[in-house]
Amino acid sequence: MADRYLSFTGTAPGRFLTRRLGLPQPAPLRRWSPEHPTLGGDLLHLTAGKSDLDLAATGLALVRSSERPAAVLLDASGVRDVEGLADVHAALHPVVRSVAAGGRVVVLGAPLDPADHHQSAAQQALEGFTRSLGKEIGRGRTVNLVRPADALAAESTLRFLFSPKSAYVSGQVIEVGARQVTAPDDWDRPLTGRTALVTGAARGIGEAVAGTLARDGARVVVLDVPQAQAAARQVAERLGGTALALDITAPDAGERIAAALPDGLDVLVHNAGITRDRRLVNMPAERWSSVLEVNLASVLRTTDALLASGTIRAGGRIVATASIAGLAGNAGQTNYGASKAGVAGLVRSLAPRALAEHGVTVNAVAPGFIETKMTAAVPLFIREAGRRMNSLAQGGLPVDVAETIAWLAHPASGAVNGQVVRVCGQSLLGA
Ligand SMILES: NC(=O)c1ccc[n+]([C@@H]2O[C@H](COP(=O)([O-])OP(=O)(O)OC[C@H]3O[C@@H](n4cnc5c(N)ncnc54)[C@H](O)[C@@H]3O)[C@@H](O)[C@H]2O)c1
Structure with missing residues (x-):
């Protein structure tokens, strides 16, 4: 049952040989353990266009610059037209190479506005973008799109995606509604008493x-x-x-x-x-x-x-x-x-x-x-x-x-x- 190929490509000769032959290069995934509960690096916050999402209200430790981020959060919820998509490219193009192995890219989009086909086109474009980047980024890194109606309501989702717990979740589009939610007393034992x-x-x-x-x-x-x-x-x-x-x-x-x-x-x-x-x-x-x-x-x-x-x-x-x-x-x-x-x-x-x-x-x-x-x-x-x-x-x-x-x-x-x-x-x- 063990994945011998994955073990082989983890060795230096295995990496050399499989690369020369153009074979798949699976990277060992970093999963959650009590010793490694986090991705252990910066969570870089980038913005494309003007956003109304109040991410500062969440408990996420976001930074505005980092040389080697463990994860990148690109807030593209304010992108309303094709021209705005240029900001997505401009924000991620320079940093995507520096995201650490086993790292994360999460794109924040907005719910599609049925009354505005330009906004819908631009926001739907983020889906194709996310799925394509997921296929090319490699090195055990994942890419997902979240469409939150409200930043606080999306906190549990963002915490999950920015943790080792989501190691095998990639290329997903997740909608989060506008409901009021309360943060648990203890994020590490949220189901206590349940x-x-x-x-x-x-x-x-x-x-x-x-x-x-x-x-x-x-x-x-x-x-x-x-x-x-x-x-x-x-x-x-x-x-x-x-x-x-x-x-x-x-x-x-x-x-x-x-x-x-x-x-x-x-x-x-x-x-x-x-x-x-x-x-x-x-x-x-x-x-x-x-x-x-x-x-x-x-x-x-x-x-x-x-x-x-x-x-x-x-x-x-x-x-x-x-x-x-x-x-x-x-x-x-x-x-x-x-x-x-x-x-x-x-x-x-x-x-x-x-x-x-x-x-x-x-x-x-x-x-x-x-x-x-x-x-x-x-x-x-x-x-x-x-x-x-x-x-x-x-x-x-x-x-x-x-x-x-x-x-x-x-x-x-x-x-x-x-x-x-x-x-x-x-x-x-x-x-
Ligand atoms: N393993 C995969 O790759 C995979 C992929 C996609 C979906 N799934 C789904 O994930 C779930 C779990 O899969 P798994 O691989 O752990 O399967 P598994 O066969 O190892 O375990 C299934 C368990 O369900 C129990 N079960 C079966 N019929 C039952 C019944 N009538 N009442 C109560 N218990 C019953 C079995 O006794 C067994 O303990 C399943 O729904 C499966 O379809 C698995």
Whole structure:
């Protein structure tokens, strides 16, 4: 399962040889650890055009000049026409080379103004700019675009993007609404006093999600099928949480979760998922329906039941797990692709209503190629292609998905709603 190519290109002869042969050059990513909680360098603040965003109101430590920034924040929210885009070039062209390896570029845009097609053209241009820079910048550096309606409401998002926690998130466009949010007492333990339930958490990505939410202070409930209880109990014990044996496809799964959590729930993570790959011509109805049932129908049913019963408290968060296979399509996965695209549809439709009626946000992550048992079972050639076909030229780790979910679950992320955020190293598929 280990990525031997990544280890090889990390050595001097490996670097020399792969460069001579014109092969991909994946840079080791700098991920969060207690010893390295930050990117460890300057956060350079640049502006293109005139901006109304009050970034000084946030707790971000911005500087106006730096020779070797760890990250660059380009505020282009005031760009209203094509001429203004010249300021984007003028601001970034001189500094992009100096951004440290493993660093970040975040472009701030503005919501598109439907009454002004010049502003919309210029702001949409930032999307193509961001995605193109992400593909060429290299050295483990990422580039993302955030469209905030308000600077303070975007603070949790900017903190995430300017931290090692977002190592595998690149080429994304994230909209942040104008809702009032309150900063947590402790940015390091934002989920203290909150309860989080993660489905399919006995192993893989779900286990990493439960671990990351526990690190952030949450009391975690590790839900998995009865057959996986030995592993689920071990995970729960290690994290100081509890295990819940339940097949999420049970018709009364929502009611049973509500009964197990009489004091309510703050964070619901729909992570349980299965694949039953076959081309459509060879796919029996059972393989079709089991994937739709686990990955989509049960997500809809439990979400509806837990919102209706008021189990998910106001200020709560629902995060579902889509996949780039649902956004890009994948041969042999018509069932899986349908189920994961359905998750994105559920999120976009429910998000505004859930927030208005229950004070709960609804978002999804869409993982790309993540190194798990699921992807270790993929034949070698396809696995190698999956790993390299993204801007970072490597697979992600379960913790990359977990960190992204933790940002969406954050109490200060209440203005991030209805988003489907890819955790794919800017995969070339469906980009
Ligand atoms: N690994 C990847 O590269 C990748 C990529 C895109 C999306 N995803 C999605 O991420 C999620 C986790 O993937 P993973 O790779 O960790 O998978 P995994 O197979 O390692 O783990 C899935 C867990 O879900 C549990 N589960 C399955 N059916 C269940 C049910 N009916 N009720 C309760 N629990 C159930 C399993 O027992 C298992 O513990 C899935 O939704 C998957 O589709 C994974």
